[in-house]
Amino acid sequence: MKNKQDLSNNENSVDDTSEAKIDKHRSIIFQRRSLAPIQQQDEVSNENNETTNEQTFDIIEYIQKLKNEREIWTKTLRERKSKFRRIDKKIRNHMNNTNLDLSILSDEQKKYIQSKPNYEKISSNINNLIDVAVKETIINETINHLKKNLDEQIKRDINLYTKKIILLDNNI
Numbered sequence: 001m002k003n004k005q006d007l008s009n010n011e012n013s014v015d016d017t018s019e020a021k022i023d024k025h026r027s028i029i030f031q032r033r034s035l036a037p038i039q040q041q042d043e044v045s046n047e048n049n050e051t052t053n054e055q056t057f058d059i060i061e062y063i064q065k066l067k068n069e070r071e072i073w074t075k076t077l078r079e080r081k082s083k084f085r086r087i088d089k090k091i092r093n094h095m096n097n098t099n100l101d102l103s104i105l106s107d108e109q110k111k112y113i114q115s116k117p118n119y120e121k122i123s124s125n126i127n128n129l130i131d132v133a134v135k136e137t138i139i140n141e142t143i144n145h146l147k148k149n150l151d152e153q154i155k156r157d158i159n160l161y162t163k164k165i166i167l168l169d170n171n172i
Contacts (some may be wrong), residue, residue, distance in 0.1 A: 102110050 102113065105113070
């Protein structure tokens, strides 16, 4: 009998220690404000609303508690943000300062890695291509607009000269 109890106690202690304690905080908004336990509240309401352990609710004190809690949470948030920024900055600095050890690679692998393209040049070429593409698009739109205007002008001129020819033919 003792062995079973000892085993169960050992299992519980292992489970308790293996789980990391997480600090969970719930806002006071979600906490009960009545003093009587839930069962007593039901009994009190059933007995013609006789009140036991009744305390007045102080709204000013409650608002002050909420303000204090909000200040604590904003402070915690600022601390967490600054901690994240520091860690992120350390990681980025570490990544930028990392040098590769090429001595363990074969000659072919070293040549392959060293013959990598110049990414800065490729990036600048892409930016130049974007500028050229924008200019080309603007020119194409202008040409299409001019072509449309020219077509309309030619149609008007053709109609005008057609009418003149018809009038000349009628006059003859």
